[in-house]
Amino acid sequence: xxxxxxxxxxxxxxxxxxxxxxxxxxxxxxxxxxxxxxxxxxxxxxxxxxxxxxxxxxxxxxxxxxxxxxxxxxxxxxxxxxxxxxxxxxxxxxxxxxxxxxxxxxxxxxxxxxxxxxxxxxxxxxxxxxxxxxxxxxxxxxxxxxxxxxxxxxxxx
Amino acid sequence: xxxxxxxxxxxxxxxxxxxxxxxxxxxxxxxxxxxxxxxxxxxxxxxxxxxxxxxxxxxxxxxxxxxxxxxxxxxxxxxxxxxxxxxxxxxxxxxxxxxxxxxxxxxxxxxxxxxxxxxxxx
Numbered sequence: 001x002x003x004x005x006x007x008x009x010x011x012x013x014x015x016x017x018x019x020x021x022x023x024x025x026x027x028x029x030x031x032x033x034x035x036x037x038x039x040x041x042x043x044x045x046x047x048x049x050x051x052x053x054x055x056x057x058x059x060x061x062x063x064x065x066x067x068x069x070x071x072x073x074x075x076x077x078x079x080x081x082x083x084x085x086x087x088x089x090x091x092x093x094x095x096x097x098x099x100x101x102x103x104x105x106x107x108x109x110x111x112x113x114x115x116x117x118x119x120x121x122x123x124x125x126x127x128x129x130x131x132x133x134x135x136x137x138x139x140x141x142x143x144x145x146x147x148x149x150x151x152x153x154x155x156x157x
Numbered sequence: 158x159x160x161x162x163x164x165x166x167x168x169x170x171x172x173x174x175x176x177x178x179x180x181x182x183x184x185x186x187x188x189x190x191x192x193x194x195x196x197x198x199x200x201x202x203x204x205x206x207x208x209x210x211x212x213x214x215x216x217x218x219x220x221x222x223x224x225x226x227x228x229x230x231x232x233x234x235x236x237x238x239x240x241x242x243x244x245x246x247x248x249x250x251x252x253x254x255x256x257x258x259x260x261x262x263x264x265x266x267x268x269x270x271x272x273x274x275x276x277x278x279x
Contacts, residue, residue, distance in 0.1 A: 043244065063232045067261075070225070070268050078275045080202075081209055087202040110187060117180050124177065155195070 055138035059116040062109040069106040104156050111148040115141050163238075163258055165231050176231045179224035186221035210279045222272045226265050233261045 041047065049057065079086040093099050119141050123129050128137040165172045197204065208214055241254040 044240075060232075060236050063229075064236065067229050067233060067265075070229075074268060074271055074275065078271070081206055081275060081279055084202040087205060114184055114187070117184065121177060121180070 050135070051142075052134050052138045055116060055119075055141050058112060059120075062113040062116075065109040066106065066113060069109065072102065072106065100156050104153055107152040107156075108149040111152060112141075112145040115145040115148065163255070164234055165227065172231050175227055179228040179231075182221055182224040183228060186217060186224075189217070206279065209276065215276055218276050219273070222269060222276075226269045229265050230262060234258060237261070 044057075047053075076090050080090040081087075094103065119128070119137050123134075123137070128134060165175060193208065194200070209218065237254055237258050241250055241257060243250040246253050
C-alpha cells in the first residue's frame with residue numbers, strides 16, 4: 001500500500017482537488033489525510049479538550065482510581081466477613097469522616113465509570129455516534145453521574 | 158506498523174469484546190451489591206456473612222473477580238500504552254511501560270488471589 005501512496009505525499013506532481021481529494025490515483029480523502037506529511041499534534045497537554053474528550057479522559061481516570069480502590073474495598077470485605085468483631089470494627093470505621101470521604105470518592109468514581117461505560121455500550125449499538133449526539137451524550141453522562149454522586153453523598157452522610 | 162505483544166489476547170477485537178462482556182458482569186455485580194446494602198439498612202453480621210456464604214453469591218463474586226481482573230488489565234494496558242510513550246518519556250518509554258504494565262499485572266494477580274481467599278475463607 002505504501003508504494004502506491006508514496007508518490008502522493010512526496011511528489012509535487014500530484015494534482016489535488018480543492019477539497020484535498022487526490023484525483024490522480026483515485027485514493028480516498030481519508031487515505032490521503034492519513035498518509036500526508038502535514039504536521040500532527042498528539043500532545044494532550046497542548047490540546048484544548050472538547051466535552052467528549054473530557055468525558056473520555058474522566059472514564060480513564062476513574063478507572064485507574066477504581067483499580068487502586070479495589071485494595072481498600074477488599075480489605076474492608078475481608079475484615080467484615082472474617083468475624084463478628086471485624087464486622088463491628090468496619091461499621092465503626094465507616095462512621096469516621098475520612099472513611100466516609102474515601103467511600104464516597106470510590107462510589108463517585110464508580111458512578112461516573114458506570115455511566116460513561118453504559119454510554120459506551122449504547123454507542124456500540126450505533127446510537128449517538130454523530131458529532132452532535134456525541135456531544136449530547138457526553139453532557140448527559142456529566143449530568144447523570146453528577147446526580148448519582150450527590151445522591152451517594154446524601155446516602156453516606 | 159505497530160506491534161502489540163502485551164495486550165490481553167493479541168487481538169484488539171477480542172480485547173474490545175472482552176472489555177464489554179466483563180463490563181456488563183461488573184455493572185450487574187456492583188449494582189446488585191449496592192442495591193442489597195441500600196435495601197438492608199442496619200444489616201448485621203449474620204446476614205452479611207450469609208450473603209457471601211451463599212453458593213450463588215460465591216459464583217457471582219468469583220465471576221466478577223475474574224471479570225475485574227480482565228477488565229482492569231485491558232483498561233490499564235490501554236491507558237499505559239497511550240500515555241507512557243516516547244513522546245512523554247523519551248527513549249526509555251518501552252522499558253518503563255513494560256515495567257509499569259508488569260506491576261499492574263502483578264498487583265491484579267495478588268488482588269485476585271486475595272479475593273479468592275476472602276470468598277473461600279468464609
